[in-house]
Amino acid sequence: MKSKIFILLYLTGLIGFSQNQEEITDLGLNTKQEILTTEKYMELPNPVATNLQNWSSIKGIHIGWGTTDIRYKKEEPILHLETTKRLKAWKGERISAQIGISNADKNIEISVEVSDLKSGKNKISKEHFQTAFVRYVMTDELNKDGKGGCGYRKPTDFDSTLIADALDHHTKKIEIAKHSSRGIWLKLQIPQNTKTGNYKGFVTLKNKTKILKKLPFEVQVLQRTLPQPKDWKFHLDLWQNPYAVARYFGVTPWSEAHFEHLKREMKPYADAGGKSITASIMYEPWGGQTQDPFNSMVMWMKKLDGSWHFDFAVFDKWVEFMREMGITKQINCYSMVPWKLSFQYFNQTTNQLQVIKTQPGEPEYETMWTAMLTAFAKHLKTKGWFEKTYISMDERPKEVMQKVLKIIKNADPNFKISLAGDWHQELEPYLDDYCVPLSTKYEQKVLEKRQQQGKVTTYYTCCTEPYPNTFTFSKPAESEWLAWYAAKDNLDGYLRWALNSWTSEPLLDSRFRAWAAGDTYLIYPMGRSSVRFERMVEGIQFYEKVNILREEFHQKQNTEALKKIENVLQLFDENTLPQNPASEVTKKAREVINSL
Incomplete structure (x- = not known):
């Protein structure tokens, strides 16, 4: 009986979240409101005096x-x-x-x-x-x-x-x-x-x-x-955090009430043509870096005989829900190499949740992950999701990745793999989805080869870039600039690590303890969009326009029109920001594309 209780706790996310009754923001401001803000709310007092x-x-x-x-x-x-x-x-x-x-x-x-x-x-x-x-x-x-x-x-x-x-x-x-x-x-x-x-x-x-x-x-x-968002080619990958939604609205993770809230909160991503589902297949893949850590959507259990057992019930619920929302292209599963290199599981012998500390290269790590990936591959094939699933990692060293790649391919040679991180020539052939920082430039021959192979090739920004970026204080046009840049470099799309990893009071205070304000989310509770997010969507639409026009003009051999497109795209150079403002560059580019 105890075993069943612990499994139930695991499947519901270990613990139900409750709203913060003190209503203090992450950085200590009293909101002067009794409950978390939802429909009606008061903004915080302005720290800047009126002149x-x-x-x-x-x-x-x-x-x-x-x-x-x-x-x-x-x-x-x-x-x-x-x-x-x-x-x-x-x-x-x-x-x-x-x-x-x-x-x-x-x-x-x-x-x-x-x-x-x-x-x-x-x-x-x-x-x-x-x-x-x-x-x-x-x-x-x-x-x-x-x-x-x-x-x-x-x-x-x-x-x-x-x-x-x-x-x-x-x-x-x-x-x-x-x-x-x-x-x-x-x-x-x-x-x-x-x-x-x-x-x-x-x-x-x-x-x-x-x-x-x-x-x-x-x-x-x-x-x-313009096609409907679900038919856009742009590969938009904004990492979703369902646990933030559960905490904010005070509901039990994966309950009916949770999914009702998720329908509203995930709709902006679907309406923006979102392509990737973010799934956490182990406990806290990124440690406690967010206000609401990611629990495991897979139950790991070590049985009495020492063998491993995995339950994918929560993972299935999440993926099925997101697919119903219209996000169907791929499922990105994090992470074989978490930041803490510790792995939580339920031990049937002790009836307790325990932690294994192990890393790539160690026998225990290989045994554990081989068992998991083998069971996972079998389950995914049963569900018909194997071809859409990627074993995903971010910002991991090359040597670590090489060890992990071996384990993945031994478990099933057809597993797809994604990495968001630095460029490594040795890893590139094994990565079906490769996303590098803005400062890294793919070689043209690499891009062409990957496109011929049907692989996903994108870029990302994070807290590193002062411009362009999507902080709450960033210039709005910088969010639009991002997709234009992808069009210029013939990339498939863009990744940002946080769609909705909300702060404690996201509608009031976007500041967070670890990064510049707004780094952790692009949309607000109750399905609210943002200035940043709307401008990002407008950029994606122009990416689609550029692709449609390029294809048409190539077929018609309209070299003059193609030259106009390529000339205006050359304006999107991050090294010229902020001296050459994103607002001016996007305005010029819009005028050219809308005139064709």
Whole structure:
């Protein structure tokens, strides 16, 4: 009976999470709220004082179209706004715009309404819009040398400010205090069957029931059509953390309630064309580096006779759920080489969870992992998932990887293997999915060979790069820049280690003890997107456009058009950032691609 109880604990993630009752952020700020923030919440107080002299040029309530390139400061007036917004888009494309509001009057309560967009007898229904208030979250800055955001950090050592990032579509009206500003984000999904034409409509802003402004909004829908996200070629790999969702909402891991929350939280990734499922096949593959460590989705048990037994029930639940969400290309399983080199299992003899400390090259390690991989391969083949599954590792030394590769191939020579880490010529032939840092450049002959072999070849950024990056304080256009760069270098896509490894209070404070703010997540609870994430998706869409146009122009032998594409892609050079801002580069590139 005891054995069954321990197995049950293992399968449910070892322990049910509960919400933090003290409501203190990771870095010690009291949220002044009783429960974790979900639908309605208050932002943290602004640590930056309002300079009233800056507001002397603004009278009353200033409203207009801004730009999605800027995170507008809460304490400063927005000086440059336009009366009309004009955008271009392909059919099937998702586009964004931002309205700015600066209030020099008394406190106001703002709500937003959008109209249908019309072009003659044709229209784009307002149901295809989503409006969201841009919410302020606490952020910090790069390391003092300006060379990145890695390393443990104390909040007292860094400037902390409120930054505009979370896109709150749940809140339908919001108070804007006197002498403060806020952005309103509009997202429009243009249906694939939309007729070509110039579509016009309005966005209406109200203070309670009083109309403050009607802003004209125009979209020129071009003749070309973008495929649905599930059909995008871009290989987007953002590591998911289901344990963070369980902790945040106070539900038992892998319960029905957990999966109900996961449906909402994983949808942004699916809608962005996410390709990879992140699965932890052993306990804490990355140690305790996140607020919510990854438990094992596989139960490891050493039986009375000393043999190994593995239960894949949780793994199956997670993979089946993610496949139902539309993420079907591959399953990345971490990690044979965890950071701590310790492996937790249930010992049937002692009726206890125990830990083995062993490493590649040791007999115990080889015996244990050979048993696991052999059982895993058999199970995956039964489920029909073997060809989609990758034994995955990240940032491991070459010598260690060589030992691990031998064990994997001895267990089943057809296992696929992925690595996110430094370039090693000796390892490349064995890696079906290779992802290197931005600073590493693949040789053209290697790229061509891997593409011919059908292998995945991508790159990643992490806390190392000061620019481009996806910190909460990074320039929004840097997130879009990432996919353009992949198009320039003919890479398959991009990896970022954290989709939703949330801090204790992600809606309020994006700072974390180990890295620059925002490094651990790109989306917010309750299915909220972010300025960073939306710009990343826009970049991915242009990657798809580039691929579609390249293929068409190659077939038509349109060398002039191909040259235009390649010339504009050469602008995406990380060595020119930030002197050559991502906002300027992406603007030029958009204009060229949308003109073809």
